[in-house]
Amino acid sequence: MASLLSHPPVLRLIQFPPPPSKGGITVTTEDLECLDNGQFLNDVIIDFYLKYLLLERAPQDVADRSHVFSSFFYKQLTRRDNASEDSTSISAQQRRHQRVKTWTRHVDIFKKDFLFVPVNQEAHWYLVVICFPGLEEPQCEEWRSPASRRGTGGEKSGKAQAEEEASGSEKLNGVTDVPPSPTNTDNQDKLTLTEWKGGLCVCECVPYGCLMFSLSVSVRYLQSEWEVRRGSVREFSSEQMRGSHCKVPLQDNSSDCGLYLLQYVESFLQDPVVHFELPLRLEHWFPRQQVRRKRDEIRDLVLNLYRHQRGDLLGDLVGF
Template sequence: MDPEAVELAYSDMKCLEPEEYLKSPVINFYLEYLKKSRPRRDLYMFNTYFYSKLENALSTLGNRDSQFSKLRRWCRNVDIFTKSYLILPINETMHWSLIIVCMPTKGADSGPMMLHLDSLGLHNSQNIFDIVASYLGEEWRNLRKDSSYDIPFSRTIWKRLSRNIKGEKIEVPRQQNEYDCGIFMLYYIDKFIQQAPERLTKESLGMFGRKWFNHEEASQLREGIRTRLFDLFQSAKEDDGPSEPEWQSF
């Protein structure tokens, strides 16, 4: 089985009905769809469960190295610092927002930049920045143990990486209802993948803004995902016989 396959129940599609909140199985399905349909080797996308695991690792008493060793299994064989971008879905208090970590180039004089995109402005950006920065710091400390590690950017920045991680709250188009936060988060990701340069700097932040796209474009994504999933379940039903499939991996 494909290790990136997402297992979905037919009942998971209920969250795609009008005025419903998107749930993790459907969001993860669409993230995998974006990976395959808009491939970018310079980008790494975490699934929706990673952030909660990260919060748990930071809040658990005891050996932090042990906690983060378990966390590394989620992105095994991926050096996050060699990517241009890290995409990290955030779910707190029944609301979805998005973190995009932008890594610097080899010659840059600034460190990683965390962007927070929130379609309602409900999440505490600074709290999320602190959590994500802690993750980057732990990964940095782990890699520093390896004297042969090929540092992916300026040694000056790398030497004091924890002090060089910055956060930016980004103005973005807002949802016009209470329930489209997951839809908007996915649309932010899709638009970003299509438009982001090889490396994003602070001077490039003008690509965002309240007029980045029309909010109606994002809301229409709900029906697009629903149609795509319905077609996949119908195909699975035809392949497997007359009984309606309860679960499928895509």
């Protein structure tokens, strides 16, 4: 009896999204244990919360423009060939694509603006963000600087405005960027973004070799997916899709990388980056305290969903 009490059975808590929706993630009491302080987040919690963000938290227009891959996608894409695969005559790039080609059978990723790929390598979570993968030609977007919107209830103090005008910079997405030069001298408030064909950005501090491998694998996957989807050949070269290692808030321990990955996606979905001067400088994207609360927030979310789905409370055996 003592051994049973010290090792309670693993119980299924929730499925999200619940039936009859397809593709639900099942979260168990064992999965919840990785939300304890100092524990490393597992695939289930990562996939559950990313799906919850996309379906419940993100503004609808942003959710419609985004696709979040499962944490198993990159693992399957990059695993070693088995004996039967190694004996085929097709290229390694094609073999990799074949392993995951059914994962996007219900979605055309080239109609999306933002693709999020969670990656786990060497016991470390990080995030690959692919922006505008469907753009084939350079596209310039006009945007109004925050300075042009002053006078509508959000004026800055004279000193703050003078300092900002002296530096020639504006804050976008919590980042100070130097905007491009005006292309229309008749309207100095309108600025044109740098030509942009899309890009691949990595959020998190990772060894440089892992960064380059992740970007090259992602590019080759896009090439193969384009051939299948569009029936034509397209080169995703470095000139067409620039890679960048984002400057983002970083963890201060060895166990919170998964939490930061989730916060990167959550912050992006709530307020998509609009200024793509690379490298993206997002050091002040969100306060560190926001990440420190995330373990408790996700645990509370799972338990609230449990009560909603089951209509009752967890028993004493579970211990919550």
